[in-house]
Amino acid sequence: MKPRRITHAERTKAEILAVAVPLAARIGLEGLTIGRLADEMGMSKGGVFAHFGSKEGLQVATVEAAFQAFADEVLTPAMAAPEGIARLRALLSGYLDYVEKRKDAGGCFFTAASLEFDDRPGEVRERISGLLAARTELIVEELRKAVARGELQGDPEDIAFEATAISTGANVQFQLSKDPSVLARARALLEARLAAHELKPSKRRAR
Amino acid sequence: MKPRRITHAERTKAEILAVAVPLAARIGLEGLTIGRLADEMGMSKGGVFAHFGSKEGLQVATVEAAFQAFADEVLTPAMAAPEGIARLRALLSGYLDYVEKRKDAGGCFFTAASLEFDDRPGEVRERISGLLAARTELIVEELRKAVARGELQGDPEDIAFEATAISTGANVQFQLSKDPSVLARARALLEARLAAHELKPSKRRAR
């Protein structure tokens, strides 16, 4: 990868996507029309269109930009925490922080996109599915490490399902109700469930 | 309420809604256009439109018809179970059965509708919100009874959040992956969590 000059076109494209991501989270990837995006950018429809080649191209690029934002805001900082249970806590609480921050911006981009495209085969669905799987795999991997380190006991995939389902369910309820007690309950519950799976240091065995 | 003759118009409206509910679950309440509905019914646009007066009217009627179906399929049968923990189990497993049955039909209508309308104020959002709250209240009420009867311990609202979040999270993951192991994990987890909150008969106190 040679560092390359960022062209003017690339910068414009990035600016369009910075508008498209929160817009799509609010009104959906299908509701995200080229005309509306052009209006909000003060550009012509043709100008916006040219960067993506098709509506589907715009949608795929928006999904990827949304994941980049999620990775920068949640995944990368969490990976800086010590591996095992500490990193796990960072991944889970980071997600809820991400949801809370987007209270009036559609909440979790991927939950909304997932439900919108779960019955529409195509490139957009594949990307959403792949990126969500990558995030789940990160959690499962960290659970495996925590089990291997003797910090936790239980089946990593079961615990990952529990944690992600609670997180996603909290996002859905919070988006509709805007009630902060939903997130408070989710945080307390995730913490309690992690504690329940945790092995007391006295019981840990060396490996 | 006098029993009244069902008019021809009412029957047609019910037939339209029987098509509209699964269609909206798949493609969304916004994607549910009058023209497409007319095509699938073999009717004219004007003919369909006349029954609802506006797009919003169609959406509200569709939400209500979807809830009626959910009540008939899940809530009413569950209310036939003995009150307390048995009824609770029926409510929760009934929801997952409802989700499983709609694998290729958009899954839970209300999860999809909730995420689509959570940022769009109006009548549609209000109905979705009200009906989901009614369902949650049914679960909380049953938890209160179970606690009062000495079957369970814990905070009814906390346990209701846990159960509904797991259920909703399972629906979201199942719709995208179509992987039956998601529902199997959800059933096992809900059962385990209920068992964890359960009081052994030997420990139950009379009230």
Place this chain on the structure above:
DNA sequence: CCTACCGATCGGTAGG
């Protein structure tokens, strides 16, 4: 319940 229509907007194309 139909036909016939309205203005607006959709995704996309052509040519520059």
Place this chain on the structure above:
DNA sequence: CCTACCGATCGGTAGG
């Protein structure tokens, strides 16, 4: 990146 345009479809109206 723009203007100018295409056919299709949108929600909705009028008149019957």
